[in-house]
Amino acid sequence: MASPEKVSTFKVMNEYLNASVYVKLRGGESVKGVLKSFDQHLNLVLDDAEEISGKGSRSLGTILVRGDSVVAISPVK
């Protein structure tokens, strides 16, 4: 029997490709940018990234975020 559309973390991440995401990092910082790539470690490549911290925000351009410092990823409209 065909199972109903199953949700997987991988599928959800794929839906976020080329969309704007907000990524919360360990240590209280977060970054926002367009998701271009990811892997099984949750290493991410973000385009037009911006770092958001208590001090305000700062432009970073294209960045690679190491997966082990990722706390949460959320799409932004």
Add this chain to the structure above:
Amino acid sequence: MPGNQGGKVANPLKYLKEAVDTQIYVKLKDGTEYVGLLRVTDSTMNLILDDSVEVKDGKQVMAKLGRVLIRGSMIQYISFTPERAAPDIVGAK
């Protein structure tokens, strides 16, 4: 920069490989920041940077280091566009 090649998305470490021999900005988990020329990278994201400088808030040069090996597990993020992450440093070098 690689991107979508034949509909397939290049994985993040491939982006890093493509950045060899270009200048990058690296932020570590302890808050330390480096700008330098990426020479070597491996599958654990270890980096060797040449002509590197330690910077603060993407602005101030704290130290000139020359060659430095950065352990992959200490990295928080890497910017392939240091002219945007640390404009004062890259412009002045």
